Amino acid sequence: MNRFTRRELAAVVSTSAVLLARPQAQPATQPLPANPAEELQASQAQLRDNAGQLDKFPLPMSVEPATTFKA
Amino acid sequence: MPSIPDDIFFATITEINQKLVKKEFSAVELAKAFCDRLESIGPRYNALALSLRKVAMSDAKEVDGDIKRERLRGPLQGIPFGAKDLLSFAKHPTTWGAKPYEGQVFKETATVLKNIQKRGGLLTGKLAMVELAGGPSYRYASASLTGPGLNPWDTTRWSGGSSSGSGIAVAAGLVTYALGSETSGSILTPSAFCGVTGLRPTYGLVSRNGAMALSWTLDKIGPLCRSAEDCGLVLEAISGADDDDPASAHKSFHYTPQFARDFKDLRVGYAPVDFSEGVDPAARADYAKALETIRSLGLEVTEVKLPEFPYGAIIGTIISAEGSSIFEPLIKSSGVDQLADQRQIAGLKAGLEIPAKDYLKAMRIRSLIQEEFRNVFSKVDVLIAPSRFDPAPKITQPLDRRVSDRPTPTTPGLTALIPAGNLAGLPALSLPCGFANGMPMGLQLVGSPFSENRLLAIGKAFQDRTDWHKRRPPITAA
Numbered sequence: 277m278n279r280f281t282r283r284e285l286a287a288v289v290s291t292s293a294v295l296l297a298r299p300q301a302q303p304a305t306q307p308l309p310a311n312p313a314e315e316l317q318a319s320q321a322q323l324r325d326n327a328g329q330l331d332k333f334p335l336p337m338s339v340e341p342a343t344t345f346k347a
Numbered sequence: 348m349p350s351i352p353d354d355i356f357f358a359t360i361t362e363i364n365q366k367l368v369k370k371e372f373s374a375v376e377l378a379k380a381f382c383d384r385l386e387s388i389g390p391r392y393n394a395l396a397l398s399l400r401k402v403a404m405s406d407a408k409e410v411d412g413d414i415k416r417e418r419l420r421g422p423l424q425g426i427p428f429g430a431k432d433l434l435s436f437a438k439h440p441t442t443w444g445a446k447p448y449e450g451q452v453f454k455e456t457a458t459v460l461k462n463i464q465k466r467g468g469l470l471t472g473k474l475a476m477v478e479l480a481g482g483p484s485y486r487y488a489s490a491s492l493t494g495p496g497l498n499p500w501d502t503t504r505w506s507g508g509s510s511s512g513s514g515i516a517v518a519a520g521l522v523t524y525a526l527g528s529e530t531s532g533s534i535l536t537p538s539a540f541c542g543v544t545g546l547r548p549t550y551g552l553v554s555r556n557g558a559m560a561l562s563w564t565l566d567k568i569g570p571l572c573r574s575a576e577d578c579g580l581v582l583e584a585i586s587g588a589d590d591d592d593p594a595s596a597h598k599s600f601h602y603t604p605q606f607a608r609d610f611k612d613l614r615v616g617y618a619p620v621d622f623s624e625g626v627d628p629a630a631r632a633d634y635a636k637a638l639e640t641i642r643s644l645g646l647e648v649t650e651v652k653l654p655e656f657p658y659g660a661i662i663g664t665i666i667s668a669e670g671s672s673i674f675e676p677l678i679k680s681s682g683v684d685q686l687a688d689q690r691q692i693a694g695l696k697a698g699l700e701i702p703a704k705d706y707l708k709a710m711r712i713r714s715l716i717q718e719e720f721r722n723v724f725s726k727v728d729v730l731i732a733p734s735r736f737d738p739a740p741k742i743t744q745p746l747d748r749r750v751s752d753r754p755t756p757t758t759p760g761l762t763a764l765i766p767a768g769n770l771a772g773l774p775a776l777s778l779p780c781g782f783a784n785g786m787p788m789g790l791q792l793v794g795s796p797f798s799e800n801r802l803l804a805i806g807k808a809f810q811d812r813t814d815w816h817k818r819r820p821p822i823t824a825a
Contacts, residue, residue, distance in 0.1 A: 302747060302748055302749065303748070303749055304748045304749050304750065304752075306748065308486070308745060308748075309689070309690075309693075312689060312692070312693065315689045315690060315692070315693035316693040316696055316697060318690075318693065319483075319484075319690070319693040319694045319696070319697035319698075320697045320700065322663070322697075323663070323664070323667060323697055323698070323700070323701060323705075325660070326657075326659075326660035326661075326663045326664050326705070327660075327664070327701075327702075327705045329657040329660035330657065330660055330661065330664065330705060330708045330709055330712065331708075333656075333657060333708075333712055335708065335711055335712065335715075339711045339712075339714055339715060340711065340714060341707055341710035341711050341713070341714065342564070342710050342711070342713040342714045342717060343564065343710060
């Protein structure tokens with residue numbers, strides 16, 4: 277299991293202060309996609325937006341994914 | 348055949364089981380009454396996926412035989428229940444709420460259903476759900492093979508999902524309890540919107556064997572019931588080690604509220620902004636009373652902040668990547684285009700394009716989230732927040748568009764507790780705690796991993812002092 281020093285955690289979390297979870301819902305005035313192609317573009321844009329938020333999040337090299345592989 | 352009194356449809360597991368053991372009515376009579384009700388009223392709310400009357404009646408005869416021979420199997424014996432239609436039941440359709448899987452039949456029964464059947468439970472039906480348990484996302488309540496789940500409190504409003512039929516069926520007294528599932532919100536949301544008590548267990552406590560997978564690292568199976576106590580009884584039956592579930596925590600659960608720590612030794616963390624600016628104004632008085640009730644139990648209530656992470660982006664990436672990988676055959680075969688919701692279809696397709704680096708980054712940040720929550724729970728024992736901050740929306744409302752014109756609160760409070768709690772694998776209990784303009788609202792308690800008994804003890808004590816969980820929607824008999 278990963279264990280991080282308090283300093284590592286504090287550095288990561290304090291830097292992320294501006295990266296709070298965005299509201300899941302768009303404003304009511306935002307138009308809905310008009311057709312499947314626009315829908316796909318909207319989904320792709322959302323995933324790019326998610327990736328952008330994650331890219332701004334500093335991660336120490338020592339942090340491993342939250343999965344466990346057992347031989 | 349004596350008729351089953353109407354109150355029985357809204358009674359708890361213990362109340363009904365005691366009457367069965369005293370032979371006030373038989374399991375066969377009970378099963379018939381519940382099956383009649385589920386079949387006649389369930390479709391009115393788009394709650395029923397499949398009636399299992401034949402199975403229930405056959406099992407009920409066995410239960411009556413066992414009771415006659417005093418072969419008692421515990422509180423779930425003879426109790427009618429429903430199961431979200433992502434749980435396989437051998438040789439019967441399991442549709443996952445989705446058109447492409449309408450005719451799907453499995454040879455095996457899900458572990459959780461086998462566990463309940465061993466205890467004499469009566470499965471009366473498969474309950475409706477949002478297609479593919481909501482997939483990466485969906486826009487409308489109609490994202491389901493069976494149509495939108497209609498809220499029993501107001502059929503112009505949504506029941507919540509993705510365990511829509513489970514929430515409806517319990518609220519409307521069509522089953523005594525139901526099994527649902529949660530990846531991110533799918534037990535807590537219908538519980539809150541329908542005014543029932545729902546429990547999301549710790550990740551890995553309940554076997555997912557036989558359940559449709561949406562996200563391997565986020566899916567949990569849990570009960571929706573009439574009370575916290577009932578949730579504890581059901582969790583005891585469905586939990587435990589299962590070698591057929593790679594994510595099994597290999598831990599058992601025994602419902603023992605009597606051994607929970609003294610409430611005066613427990614600290615509850617909350618964010619005042621949630622109960623003042625965050626929640627619907629029409630419910631604020633009820634939430635204030637709910638907080639006072641929590642304090643009156645002797646719990647120390649203290650202000651807390653959620654660790655700051657981009658929870659939405661993280662959980663969105665994980666569900667999309669894992670869900671699209673799971674449904675890759677569906678997407679590549681174009682069967683995905685048969686789904687009901689255009690946003691769901693697009694999300695599944697887009698999810699196949701997520702680069703590995705994004706998924707891995709999300710899973711790495713997730714490790715930090717788990718670590719931070721360990722720190723949180725070193726300072727408090729339970730987190731408390733509204734389960735949902737608004738009541739059930741209208742069924743025509745796009746779910747990905749903000750409905751409220753309230754200004755965004757000055758601080759986020761614990762508004763991200765659903766994604767955060769799911770990312771950290773934490774258990775949560777949603778309790779009915781009031782109304783907003785006639786629509787139920789819920790209070791969620793979240794604890795550290797495997798602290799279900801603590802949550803249930805607080806939930807039971809809360810429900811001993813309040814009667815929100817006993818309120819009934821206006822259901823007219825068929």
